[in-house]
Amino acid sequence: MHIGLFGLSGSGKTTLATRLICAHPNYSAISASRLIADHGGVTDYDLLDNNNIGSNQSILVLAYEKYKANHLNTIVELHCLIETEEAVDIVDTESLKALNLDAIFFLYLPEEEILKRRILDTRKRRRNVTLSELKSLQNLSVKILESAFADITNLTTPETAFNVISAYIDEMTV
Numbered sequence: 001m002h003i004g005l006f007g008l009s010g011s012g013k014t015t016l017a018t019r020l021i022c023a024h025p026n027y028s029a030i031s032a033s034r035l036i037a038d039h040g041g042v043t044d045y046d047l048l049d050n051n052n053i054g055s056n057q058s059i060l061v062l063a064y065e066k067y068k069a070n071h072l073n074t075i076v077e078l079h080c081l082i083e084t085e086e087a088v089d090i091v092d093t094e095s096l097k098a099l100n101l102d103a104i105f106f107l108y109l110p111e112e113e114i115l116k117r118r119i120l121d122t123r124k125r126r127r128n129v130t131l132s133e134l135k136s137l138q139n140l141s142v143k144i145l146e147s148a149f150a151d152i153t154n155l156t157t158p159e160t161a162f163n164v165i166s167a168y169i170d171e172m173t174v
Contacts, residue, residue, distance in 0.1 A: 001172055002068060008109075008134065053089045054092075061098045097149075106141065
């Protein structure tokens with residue numbers, strides 16, 4: 001079983017993935033950024049641009065296939081749009097489909113909460129955005145995912161995500 005966790009930067013994907021693999025030890029978790037970096041892609045915020053984002057997606061697809069070959073059950077943290085200092089780049093739906101995910105979940109939060117989390121998390125550099133921009137980015141992300149995965153898109157809040165995804169995992173492993 002291969003589960004994709006989507007959400008804007010700061011939505012809680014890493015925290016959720018960590019909780020899920022603790023509760024479901026037969027799963028492993030990894031981020032798209034880690035897969036890309038480990039296979040020669042560009043993940044440094046200051047170096048990301050339109051030129052390398054496309055090649056990163058090709059790297060991600062191949063790297064995730066290799067990862068899945070060694071891990072029967074995975075949870076992968078993903079983005080369907082990439083924010084850089086200059087722009088927001090949309091990941092093409094063909095790249096998303098090529099990941100061959102069994103299920104996807106999108107962490108949907110109020111934009112105020114995302115902004116607060118971004119401000120408090122000083123480990124990562126992120127572009128400055130307004131609440132209105134965050135709302136637009138989140139809505140755009142949902143539209144992208146619906147166009148790529150119309151039949152398996154699940155919106156959830158971080159508060160309910162653990163229970164929703166755990167129940168899904170339990171149901172699928174019966």
